[in-house]
Amino acid sequence: MPQESDVTALDNLENRTPEMGEDRYYDELLKFWGVKGFVRYIQEIKADEKQESCYINLGNYLDALLKVWKTPGQWDIFAKSPVFLNTFFDVVQMRLQEMFFTDEIYLEWNVSEYFRLAFAVICLFDDVNIYDNFNGSLELLFEESMKQLLENIKSKKRNILEMLMSTETEIQLKEFELKVEHCTCKPKWATEFLKNITFPIEALYDDNSSALSQKLFVTSADEFENHSEEDLENYYWNKILEVRGVNGFITSLQLINDSESYYLCSRFRAYLDNLLKVWKTPGNLDKCLTSSDFVNAIMDFGKVRLGNYSFNNEEELSEFFRLSLVLIWLLNSDKMIYS
Numbered sequence: 032m033p034q035e036s037d038v039t040a041l042d043n044l045e046n047r048t049p050e051m052g053e054d055r056y057y058d059e060l061l062k063f064w065g066v067k068g069f070v071r072y073i074q075e076i077k078a079d080e081k082q083e084s085c086y087i088n089l090g091n092y093l094d095a096l097l098k099v100w101k102t103p104g105q106w107d108i109f110a111k112s113p114v115f116l117n118t119f120f121d122v123v124q125m126r127l128q129e130m131f132f133t134d135e136i137y138l139e140w141n142v143s144e145y146f147r148l149a150f151a152v153i154c155l156f157d158d159v160n161i162y163d164n165f166n167g168s169l170e171l172l173f174e175e176s177m178k179q180l181l182e183n184i185k186s187k188k189r190n191i192l193e194m195l196m197s198t199e200t201e202i203q204l205k206e207f208e209l210k211v212e213h214c215t216c217k218p219k220w221a222t223e224f225l226k227n228i229t230f231p232i233e234a235l236y237d238d239n240s241s242a243l244s245q246k247l248f249v250t251s252a253d254e255f256e257n258h259s260e261e262d263l264e265n266y267y268w269n270k271i272l273e274v275r276g277v278n279g280f281i282t283s284l285q286l287i288n289d290s291e292s293y294y295l296c297s298r299f300r301a302y303l304d305n306l307l308k309v310w311k312t313p314g315n316l317d318k319c320l321t322s323s324d325f326v327n328a329i330m331d332f333g334k335v336r337l338g339n340y341s342f343n344n345e346e347e348l349s350e351f352f353r354l355s356l357v358l359i360w361l362l363n364s365d366k367m368i369y370s
Contacts, residue, residue: 057099066112069096077122089126090140093147097203100154110158119155120165123148127172132183142191143198145180146228149173150207153214153221162216173220181227192228192274204228234271235283236302268309277322280306284328296346299336303353310360320365330368333358 061069069092076088100106109115126148132141152169156162184191195204211217211225271279280302287298310316319325333354340347362369 057095058102058105060095061099061105061108066108066115069099069109070112070115070118073118073122077118077125089122090144090147093144093151096151097147097154106154106157110155110161116155116161116165119151120169123152124168124172127169127176130176130179132176132180135187138183138187138189139194139198142180142184142194145176146195146199146207149221149224150203150210153207153210153218156214156216156218159216162218166216166218170218170220173218174223177220177224177227192270195228229274233283233286235275235280235305236287236298237305238297238301264308265312268305269312269315272309272315272318277319277325280319281322281325281328284332288332296350299332300346300350300353303350303357306357307353307360316360316364320361320368326361326365326368329357329361 072092073089076092096109100109126144130141130145132138134141152165152173156166181191184194208225208229211221214221283302287295287302290298310319336350336354340351342348342351
């Protein structure tokens with residue numbers, strides 16, 4: 032284990048022994064240091080606020096803090112410490128006031144730091160009293176920083192989601208999404224930030240979902256104007272599959288099934304159309320075929336829809352055509368499904 036004075040232990044997982052997993056490492060670290068050790072560490076960050084390493088140390092600290100809180104009961108220890116809360120939120124306020132996202136060299140790390148700040152704060156806001164005591168002083172700062180973040184990323188033709196996926200794990204991004212969605216107190220800045228770093232699940236069954244309506248996600252380091260509309264569409268749907276995964280298409284199918292009958296036909300038709308767009312890229316169909324849950328879900332829902340058609344309107348005919356195409360793709364690609 033690291034020594035009590037070795038604050039770099041939070042930054043350097045190489046300090047743990049090979050047989051000590053990451054979760055156990057952070058559990059042991061908290062037992063050894065206690066909340067006081069985490070308070071002392073962030074106090075040192077606050078004291079070095081003018082140093083270039085400040086935001087790097089804070090980003091590592093936040094990453095460690097979020098990992099410690101994953102163990103049940105650990106979050107409560109910090110949430111009940113007035114010293115930790117006051118020191119922590121002082122540093123959050125300090126960093127938000129100093130974030131400008133203008134330095135190309137550190138832009139990716141600054142975006143990561145903003146994400147981790149938002150994640151840690153939203154975790155603490157599960158406590159209504161903490162929210163009431165601190166959100167008022169932070170709300171405008173989070174909103175202003177997010178505005179600068181998005182403007183600078185857009186001006187540099189960067190992709191915020193791709194940047195985060197290079198510094199955070201897919202699990203962390205998903206955990207943040209779930210935390211915001213289920214947070215007891217849900218500040219507006221958190222929901223707005225979430226909208227900008229996730230593909231909405233509704234996009235999977237939206238008639239108007241396209242690359243042109245999702246420029247934030249398809250704009251990469253290359254000039255947006257240099258890509259054809261078809262290239263952008265393919266990029267957009269590939270990113271949706273990458274971020275939402277096959278499970279996203281299963282979930283959206285369940286949401287369609289729960290829709291009011293008035294919307295069901297149009298949403299399923301759009302879903303089928305979007306699914307075919309995803310499958311245009313070689314390899315994407317195979318990803319869906321490897322999921323028995325997806326195959327069973329689309330087959331079961333397709334059977335129900337086939338039994339309900341009356342063909343009294345063009346919408347049903349259009350849906351039937353798309354469903355037929357999807358089924359042909361599936362049956363033609365896997366003999367087991369055909370059988």
